């Protein structure tokens with residue numbers, strides 16, 4: 001057998017699960033312990049098939065809408081996903097007498113509050129984000145129809161014509177490209193100098209930190225892999241950041257089996273990161289696959305160390321996680 005070629009993997013840090021994802025997964029695991037199966041989950045708890053399938057095997061049942069929950073199971077809890085929900089969803093759950101646990105990330109809830117605050121102070125709300133994404137649906141759904149305008153691009157920002165240009169406030173989706181968003185906001189601020197920013201930055205710490213690490217690792221990479229799902233906004237942004245920051249090629253992969261080895265030419269440096277919803281076990285699996293084909297050296301590209309930790313709701317704090325649960329919750333199993 002031919003000798004393995006040397007390969008450096010620049011492993012980004014931070015990568016993978018953020019505090020909001022960790023909390024959301026914990027909520028489902030703890031709810032299963034406390035209330036027994038089935039526990040319903042509205043929408044993928046986080047955008048990752050491995051996580052969803054792991055929870056399904058423990059007794060979680062995923063639905064897109066509350067009316068999919070069969071009448072005979074309406075005494076079982078339903079968990080709302082980390083991305084947040086419009087106000088109509090808890091209202092609907094209450095009208096159906098459902099018991100719900102809200103796993104919306106506290107940083108998404110904070111954006112909801114900022115949007116409500118703008119409106120309370122008489123401002124029309126601009127939401128910078130991607131149409132159709134559940135977080136955007138959730139944030140728009142905090143306010144009555146017509147109170148929020150979605151801006152997706154610089155072109156949208158250039159052509160937007162508000163009724164009252166002096167009374168505008170903005171918030172953004174938490175998982176956007178930091179650089180693209182800065183361009184959109186600068187355009188809006190140029191056109192509407194009175195535009196009010198939210199009291200706190202809407203793009204979250206995890207999104208920012210993962211993009212910073214990718215930016216530092218990408219220059220000179222022959223290939224950059226981001227572990228994440230095609231419906232994961234924050235993961236897709238990492239792929240774009242890698243390519244713009246100098247990686248020759250950048251790809252989103254869900255599992256090691258997605259890598260088409262026949263398409264991988266002569267490489268010596270590979271960048272590797274993972275979106276906020278991607279478990280570390282898949283990062284390990286990918287490193288393992290490279291190690292079977294190359295003589296791998298890992299080079300850590302760590303730009304910061306995260307210490308954020310979000311607690312689950314009081315109702316679930318009396319339940320304890322086993323070491324196996326803990327490994328699943330932190331993505332290592």
Ligand code: 0JX
Pocket residue numbers: 020021045046047048082083105108135174175231232233234235275276277
């Ligand atoms: O598509 P998103 O990046 O918003 O969600 P994902 O991939 O599930 O990541 C974790 C949840 C993020 C919420 O802000």
Ligand code: SF4
Pocket residue numbers: 018019020021082105106107108174175204205206207234276
């Ligand atoms: Fe919360 Fe940010 Fe993670 Fe989304 S990506 S769940 S906003 S910490």
